Amino acid sequence: MQITFQGAAGVVTGSMHILESAGKRILLDCGMFQGRRKEAEQRNRDFPFPASSIDAVVLSHAHIDHSGRLPLLVKQGFRGPIYATPATVELCAAMLRDTGHILQSDAEFVNRKHPKDAPVQPLYTVEDAAETMAYFRPVAYRTPTAIEGGLTMTSYDAGHILGSSSIVLTDGTTRLAFSGDVGRRGLPIIRDPEDLPPVDFLIMESTYGGRTHPAPPEALGQLEAVVKRTAARGGRVIVPAFAVGRTQQLVLMLHQLMNENRLPAIPIFVDSPLAIDVTAVFRNHPECFDDEINKYLQGGQDPFGFKRLTYVREAAASKQLNDRKDPFVIISASGMCEAGRILHHLRNGIGDAKNTVLLTGYQAENTLGRKLADGMKSVRIFGIPETVECEIQMLDALSGHADGEELLAWMQPMLPSLKRVFLVHGEPEQAAAMAKAIDEKFHIPAAPVAPGQSFRL
Numbered sequence: 001m002q003i004t005f006q007g008a009a010g011v012v013t014g015s016m017h018i019l020e021s022a023g024k025r026i027l028l029d030c031g032m033f034q035g036r037r038k039e040a041e042q043r044n045r046d047f048p049f050p051a052s053s054i055d056a057v058v059l060s061h062a063h064i065d066h067s068g069r070l071p072l073l074v075k076q077g078f079r080g081p082i083y084a085t086p087a088t089v090e091l092c093a094a095m096l097r098d099t100g101h102i103l104q105s106d107a108e109f110v111n112r113k114h115p116k117d118a119p120v121q122p123l124y125t126v127e128d129a130a131e132t133m134a135y136f137r138p139v140a141y142r143t144p145t146a147i148e149g150g151l152t153m154t155s156y157d158a159g160h161i162l163g164s165s166s167i168v169l170t171d172g173t174t175r176l177a178f179s180g181d182v183g184r185r186g187l188p189i190i191r192d193p194e195d196l197p198p199v200d201f202l203i204m205e206s207t208y209g210g211r212t213h214p215a216p217p218e219a220l221g222q223l224e225a226v227v228k229r230t231a232a233r234g235g236r237v238i239v240p241a242f243a244v245g246r247t248q249q250l251v252l253m254l255h256q257l258m259n260e261n262r263l264p265a266i267p268i269f270v271d272s273p274l275a276i277d278v279t280a281v282f283r284n285h286p287e288c289f290d291d292e293i294n295k296y297l298q299g300g301q302d303p304f305g306f307k308r309l310t311y312v313r314e315a316a317a318s319k320q321l322n323d324r325k326d327p328f329v330i331i332s333a334s335g336m337c338e339a340g341r342i343l344h345h346l347r348n349g350i351g352d353a354k355n356t357v358l359l360t361g362y363q364a365e366n367t368l369g370r371k372l373a374d375g376m377k378s379v380r381i382f383g384i385p386e387t388v389e390c391e392i393q394m395l396d397a398l399s400g401h402a403d404g405e406e407l408l409a410w411m412q413p414m415l416p417s418l419k420r421v422f423l424v425h426g427e428p429e430q431a432a433a434m435a436k437a438i439d440e441k442f443h444i445p446a447a448p449v450a451p452g453q454s455f456r457l
């Protein structure tokens with residue numbers, strides 16, 4: 001086997017690696033780059049190989065930075081199977097369609113603004129996304145499955161989002177594990193990351209390789225405090241959140257706080273058509289739930305719905321929220337404030353000191369979310385400079401990514417035979433900290449990889 005690292009090498013987005021075995025080429029993930037708009041668009045448009053030269057894709061989970069370029073791959077001639085867990089397949093149907101829609105509206109917007117220039121083509125369309133779904137092949141957890149290149153793949157619950165997996169691939173001699181994104185113990189809704197069997201090589205994410213997160217239970221108290229403080233000021237809590245996973249976790253936590261009478265009586269809105277579709281997918285996959293949420297279901301309660309919570313699908317209803325004068329909580333996408341309805345809520349809200357913006361996940365370099373997290377006092381929204389007066393808070397106890405210590409613990413069961421660790425999906429500082437920790441603790445060679453780097457396994 002030979003592995004070549006293409007995306008998420010030295011950065012966090014654009015996860016994509018090529019595994020070659022017995023003359024076949026298998027892509028591990030096919031993710032989209034996010035960040036500076038122009039630069040990201042250029043990197044997303046071109047694959048460093050002909051799409052038709054790929055024989056199969058193994059997908060770790062549905063997040064767009066891991067799955068987002070699949071429709072482009074199909075559009076450019078890929079015709080092989082895409083292996084993923086059943087929940088991932090269903091999430092991709094909603095998410096890729098949504099991304100196709102965003103790409104189309106962005107292109108239309110640019111073309112309207114610059115009618116004299118040659119028209120911009122979207123990376124792919126809603127139709128391209130729909131066509132891609134025909135290539136998906138669902139593979140259940142812990143079910144060894146023969147795939148191209150004489151390989152067998154087995155996926156394990158990565159505990160990161162619904163349907164997320166870490167995958168072990170073997171040609172019968174050498175065993176390679178691909179971590180995908182590794183979650184954390186104790187996150188709401190989903191199960192904890194599963195142990196992997198011993199392997200020879202490991203490709204591991206390192207998003208928070210050099211950090212330590214507060215324990216997930218602390219998120220509840222943090223959320224309570226932010227909502228109480230903001231409501232007392234008469235402001236609104238604006239929560240940019242990934243439509244997949246984070247939104248459902250927040251809803252469950254608010255539900256829990258509500259049940260325990262720990263919240264002021266203010267309305268809560270989930271303003272994201274994608275989040276509504278994705279919540280429906282969650283309801284279809286109780287096989288991915290942890291015990292806590294099963295208790296809700298057994299007690300006859302709907303974990304994702306309660307009095308005072310309103311799901312907003314129509315754009316007109318979304319706009320009306322901005323005219324409200326009373327305190328409320330609004331959860332909307334996207335999580336890094338790069339696109340979607342959240343931009344309108346931020347534009348209407350960040351200039352008022354009564355309000356709070358509560359960031360709930362990883363904020364990639366050069367995104368609006370990162371600028372807010374870094375405390376910038378002036379940001380551009382829709383190209384217009386806006387002054388930041390509101391309170392900015394980070395809910396990092398809810399991070400969907402394991403921190404350095406948690407990754408070391410997750411590696412334990414693989415150690416007996418482990419020869420080498422390739423670090424991906426981390427900015428240089430975090431990946432370097434992770435490499436150092438692995439070397440010090442386990443004395444196993446570990447290093448961040450560079451784009452285009454190849455290794456024979």
Ligand SMILES: [Zn+2]
Pocket residue numbers: 061063066160181
């Ligand atoms: Zn992810």
